[in-house]
Amino acid sequence: MAVRAKKIQPAKAEAIENAKKTFADYSDFIFADYRGLTVEQITALRDKLREKNAVLKVVKNNFARIAFEEMKVENVADYLKGPTVVAMAKEDSNEVAKVLFDFAKDAPALSVKGASIANEIYDQAKIEAYSKVPGRNQLIAMLMSAMNGPAQKLAATLKAYADKKAAEGAN
Numbered sequence: 296m297a298v299r300a301k302k303i304q305p306a307k308a309e310a311i312e313n314a315k316k317t318f319a320d321y322s323d324f325i326f327a328d329y330r331g332l333t334v335e336q337i338t339a340l341r342d343k344l345r346e347k348n349a350v351l352k353v354v355k356n357n358f359a360r361i362a363f364e365e366m367k368v369e370n371v372a373d374y375l376k377g378p379t380v381v382a383m384a385k386e387d388s389n390e391v392a393k394v395l396f397d398f399a400k401d402a403p404a405l406s407v408k409g410a411s412i413a414n415e416i417y418d419q420a421k422i423e424a425y426s427k428v429p430g431r432n433q434l435i436a437m438l439m440s441a442m443n444g445p446a447q448k449l450a451a452t453l454k455a456y457a458d459k460k461a462a463e464g465a466n
Contacts, residue, residue: 310355314362317352323388324381324411325422326374327395329353331404337380340398340405349384349391363411370416374408388412392426 303311318324329337341351356375363371384391392410399405410417410425417425429437 307358311358311361311365314354314358315366318359318362318366318368318381318383321350321383321385322413323384323386323391324368324371325384325388325392325395326371326408326410327380327382327399328377328406328408329380329404330378332402336402336404340394340402343394343398344382344391347384347387347390347394349382349388349394351380351382353378353380368411368414371409371411374410379408387430387432389425389428390430392422393430396423396426 332340337351344351354375356377356379359379359381360372360375363369363375382391382395388410392407395405395407399407407419407422409419410422412422412425
């Protein structure tokens with residue numbers, strides 16, 4: 296439960312509303328501790344996430360807690376402790392998690408805490424396992440290649456049969 300004052304200052308209420316507007320555009324949130332990262336590293340991480348249509352946002356924990364509560368995204372308060380960045384994705388959140396874990400190998404100061412994926416809470420171990428699952432586009436490519444193989448074999452067999460019949464007819 297977020298700490299709330301009886302009378303919220305207008306600037307803080309506006310900050311909470313801005314956080315809600317930012318979070319409302321996304322369905323998946325991955326929380327990480329960024330303590331120790333340089334500005335250049337954070338910028339590089341943002342660039343990598345932008346390639347995956349994701350956004351990285353540094354949040355003020357109490358404002359984020361209140362915003363998530365009001366949006367009915369529950370049980371994320373445990374991840375909003377200490378310096379926190381939120382990677383937000385609309386789709387392919389496993390690709391976003393993979394980017395974060397790969398980046399953490401080069402910059403050990405980044406530590407993924409957990410996530411809320413489609414309103415389901417993932418702890419650090421579960422989000423790491425989720426990051427290893429192939430992305431949607433990779434799965435489609437795998438499916439299409441699996442479906443394409445038998446069709447290619449059938450086409451090659453029919454062509455060979457047609458060529459054989461044509462050779463027999465010419466003799």
